[in-house]
Amino acid sequence: AQTVTQSQPEMSVQEAETVTLSCTYDTSESNYYLFWYKQPPSRQMILVIRQEAYKQQNATENRFSVNFQKAAKSFSLKISDSQLGDTAMYFCASLSGGYQKVTFGTGTKLQVIP
């Protein structure tokens, strides 16, 4: 069974600053994928970034990057130059064992302060 843990229910960051959201996961599979999804208030969930477990290089998408520590089963998201539009719930998720059964963490509510 997969588990995903996000230990920070809420966080805040000043506009233009950098913030890191934490996530740990557990899986017995050797091949798996990790994701960060963003759910803005009253808007739909969108994929922010993904990481394949077999890739050692950390994924980067513009201002978003991850720190993937495979041995520690840690997958944190760093948001640089935070913008007001980054205010949202952020969900860490994992997929393993094939198919599309994704396990989500409980989410971190991020507030960007002007």
Next chain:
Amino acid sequence: KAGVTQTPRYLIKTRGQQVTLSCSPISGHRSVSWYQQTPGQGLQFLFEYFSETQRNKGNFPGRFSGRQFSNSRSEMNVSTLELGDSALYLCASSPELGESSYEQYFGPGTRLTVT
């Protein structure tokens, strides 16, 4: 391409009734997954369909069922509604091909309120 669409967006039902929710995936996507999102339980996986076959099922009672049609559109049904079924029901589709094969694209959700 048009995104994932879900209908209806909002629904109010009474305990004991049944409800059917619909999801149209992105054109070309053959995998459709359903999730229940509540403040207390977070996002929970309901089931996933691929080419009209259910491939995965979460830990929900048999009152929750679904199906997928040949055009990849999917429906989920909840019978004998309970107050605890009030939630945002999210549908997500996936291409299952190429680099993005395991990325899921979500619809806006259907907000179900059971009274």
